[in-house]
Amino acid sequence: MFQTFDSASDPSTAATRVAKLREWLVARELDGFIVPRADQHQGEYVAPGSERLRWLTGFSGSAGVAIILANRAFIFVDGRYQLQVREQVDLGIFSIENLIENPPPAWIRENLGKGAEIGFDPWLHTISEVSALKKAAAKAGATLVPLADNPIDEIWTDQPEPPLAPVEIHPIAFAGELAKDKLARLAAAIAREGATHCVLTDPSSIAWAFNIRGGDVPHTPLALGFAILAADGKHRLFMDGRKLSRKVEAYLTQLADLRAPDMLEADVIELARTGARIALDPVLAADKLRALVEENGGIVVLEPDPARLPRATKNQAEIQGARAAHRRDGAAVAKLLCWLDAQKPNTLDEIKMVTQLEEMRRSVGEETQMPLRDVSFDTISGAGPNGAIMHYRVSRATNRPLRDGELFLLDSGAQYQDGTTDITRTVAIGRPTDEMRERFTLVLKGMISISMLHFPVGTRGCDIDAFARIALWQRGLDFAHGTGHGVGSYLAVHEGPQRIAKTGTEKLLEGMILSNEPGYYKEGHYGIRIENLILVTAAKALEGGDLPVHGFETLTLVPIDRRLIDADLLAPDELEWLNAYHVRVLAEIGPMVDGETLRWLENATAAIG
Structure with missing residues (x-):
C-alpha cells in the first residue's frame, strides 16, 4: 500500500453533498452537524470508508473538523494545513477557522444561538471532546444531540466497505516480549486503577498487546478492532474473523475470547449490568462507550489507555x-x-x-x-x-x-x-x-x-x-x-x-x-x-x-x-x-x-x- 498521487475530492462536489446533508438535518429538525476527521478508533490514519470529512469537504489533512449549519459551514484546521485547506475546499461554502486558536468548543460557545440543536455521532468523538462540546453548547443555550445514525453514511451512496486485510503475528524477535506477558502486565494495571475491565479502542495498543499487525489503514500496520481486557485475565478481542487465518486464529484464541465486532456494544452492556467498573481513556475512547456503560448501571473509570506507556x-x-x-x-x-x-x-x-x-x-x-x-x-x-x-x-x-x-x-x-x-x-x-x-x-x-x-x-x-x-x-x-x-x-x-x-x-x-x-x-x-x-x-x-x-x-x-x-x-x-x-x-x-x-x-x- 505505497503512495498514490490522486488529488483530494473535487471541491466542486461539496455544494451538492452539503446540500444533501442539510436536507437530512432539516428532516430531523436539527440545526447542524459536526463532522470530525476521525473513525471509531480516533486514529490518524483511517480506512477509506471513514474519510467522511474528506468526502464532504475535499480536505485531505490528518486533523480537522467541519460544522455544518443551515446557512453556514465551517472547517477547522491547525497551522500545518492553513495553506492546504485553501486549495482543497470550496471557500464559497466553507469559512476557515483555526483548530488551535479557536477550537470547536470555543466557536460553539460564541456563535451558536439559543435553542440550537447540533447533532453528532458519539462513535466519532472522544469522551473529553463531547464533554467540552456539551459545556460550550450549554453556555450558548444550545444542545448537543447524539445521533444513532451518521448522516454522512446515509448520503454517501458509494461509501467503501470496511477493510479486511489479513492479520499477521509479529515475531517475538522484533516484539521482545510475549503477548501473554504483556496482557498480564495490563491486567495488573487495570486492577491497580480500581477497574474490573478496560476497553482498548486504539488499534496500536491492540497490535502491541497481542503482538499482531495488519493492513486495514494506509501506511500503519494495524488490524482494526476493539478489546475488552479484564483484571482477571478473561480478555475479549473483537475482530472480523475473515481477517484471521487458521494459524492466527489459533494463536489469538490462546490469549482471548474472539468475538465479532458487532458484539462489542452488547458485551459492554452485559458487563455494565453486572456493575462492572470499566476503564475508558477519555482522550481515546468514543463517548458512545461511556454512554453504554453509564446507561446500563456500570461505572466508568476514566484512566489513560494502560498500554500507551509500555508501548512507548x-x-x-x-x-x-x-x-x-x-x-x-x-x-x-x-x-x-x-x-x-x-x-x-x-x-x-x-x-x-x-x-x-x-x-x-x-x-x-x-x-x-x-x-x-x-x-x-x-x-x-x-x-x-x-x-x-x-x-x-x-x-x-x-x-x-x-x-x-x-x-x-x-x-x-x-x-x-x-x-x-x-x-x-x-x-x-x-x-x-x-x-x-x-x-x-x-x-x-x-x-x-x-x-x-x-x-x-x-x-x-x-x-x-x-x-x-x-x-x-x-x-x-x-x-x-x-x-x-x-x-x-x-x-x-x-x-x-x-x-x-x-x-x-x-x-x-x-x-x-x-x-x-x-x-x-x-x-x-x-x-x-x-x-x-x-x-x-x-x-x-x-x-x-x-x-x-x-x-x-x-x-x-x-x-x-x-x-x-x-x-x-x-x-x-x-x-x-x-x-x-x-x-x-x-x-x-x-x-x-x-x-x-x-x-x-x-x-x-x-x-x-
Whole structure:
C-alpha cells in the first residue's frame, strides 16, 4: 500500500453533498452537524470508508473538523494545513477557522444561538471532546444531540466497505516480549486503577498487546478492532474473523475470547449490568462507550489507555530493531541523494523523487533481506514554494519540477518489520541564496540543541520545546508545528503520548523514540525542515553533576546538506556535534554502499571548519 498521487475530492462536489446533508438535518429538525476527521478508533490514519470529512469537504489533512449549519459551514484546521485547506475546499461554502486558536468548543460557545440543536455521532468523538462540546453548547443555550445514525453514511451512496486485510503475528524477535506477558502486565494495571475491565479502542495498543499487525489503514500496520481486557485475565478481542487465518486464529484464541465486532456494544452492556467498573481513556475512547456503560448501571473509570506507556517505552529488541532499520533506511536515502546530485536541475519533479526513493528503499531491503513493508506516511516531496506547505502531499495536479536556485524538502519514512522510520532532509537545487543558508542554519541550530540536550528525570516535552526555537526566535522567526512526535515500533509513525511541543505534557522516559524536526517556512518561496529520530537514553550522573539526567541517542543516519550550512553561525559545540554526527553516518552506513554512492557519502560527511 505505497503512495498514490490522486488529488483530494473535487471541491466542486461539496455544494451538492452539503446540500444533501442539510436536507437530512432539516428532516430531523436539527440545526447542524459536526463532522470530525476521525473513525471509531480516533486514529490518524483511517480506512477509506471513514474519510467522511474528506468526502464532504475535499480536505485531505490528518486533523480537522467541519460544522455544518443551515446557512453556514465551517472547517477547522491547525497551522500545518492553513495553506492546504485553501486549495482543497470550496471557500464559497466553507469559512476557515483555526483548530488551535479557536477550537470547536470555543466557536460553539460564541456563535451558536439559543435553542440550537447540533447533532453528532458519539462513535466519532472522544469522551473529553463531547464533554467540552456539551459545556460550550450549554453556555450558548444550545444542545448537543447524539445521533444513532451518521448522516454522512446515509448520503454517501458509494461509501467503501470496511477493510479486511489479513492479520499477521509479529515475531517475538522484533516484539521482545510475549503477548501473554504483556496482557498480564495490563491486567495488573487495570486492577491497580480500581477497574474490573478496560476497553482498548486504539488499534496500536491492540497490535502491541497481542503482538499482531495488519493492513486495514494506509501506511500503519494495524488490524482494526476493539478489546475488552479484564483484571482477571478473561480478555475479549473483537475482530472480523475473515481477517484471521487458521494459524492466527489459533494463536489469538490462546490469549482471548474472539468475538465479532458487532458484539462489542452488547458485551459492554452485559458487563455494565453486572456493575462492572470499566476503564475508558477519555482522550481515546468514543463517548458512545461511556454512554453504554453509564446507561446500563456500570461505572466508568476514566484512566489513560494502560498500554500507551509500555508501548512507548521500547524494550531492547525494539531498540535494536530501530537502530538496524535506521541504518538500512540511511543507506537508501543516501543513495537517493547521491542520485539527485548527479541529475541536472529542472529534469526531475516531485513525483519522480517519491517513486525513486521508494525504489531505493525496496532495493536496500532486498539486499539486506528485510523487505520494505510500506512507507510510514505519504511522502512530503515539496519543491520551491510547495515546501512551505508543511504537510504538502504531491498529486498529479500539483506536481512541480525541482528548479535551479530553489530548495527541495523531502519528508519521508518507511515501515520495516523491525522498525519505523521518519526523516526529513532539505537540499539545495543549484546555488542557494544567502537567506536560504542563514535560515537553514538557524533551523539546524535548533535540531542540534535538542540532540545535545541533557535533562533531569521527570522532564516533559513542553519543557524542552523552546530549545529548538531559540535561534529562530532571536531573528523574529518561528515554525507553526511541534518539534517532535513519538514514533512506534513497526506501528504508527505518529505515536503518543510522548511529544516535544508546547502541549507535550508527558514525561520523557527511557526507551521513548521521538522525532526532532524544527523548521522554517516562507510562504510562496520555500520550506526548511531537518528531522532526525532520537531515543531517550537511560538517566545517568554526569561528571561533577548532582542528579541523574537523560539524554538523546540520534537514530537517523543521513548527511545534512553542507551547501546550506553557514558555519559562521554555529557555535563551537554545535560544529563539533555536526562533524561527529557525520563521522558516525559514514562509519555506520558507509559499509552498506559502494562505488559512486560511497564517494558521494565521503564528500557529504566531510568535516566543516
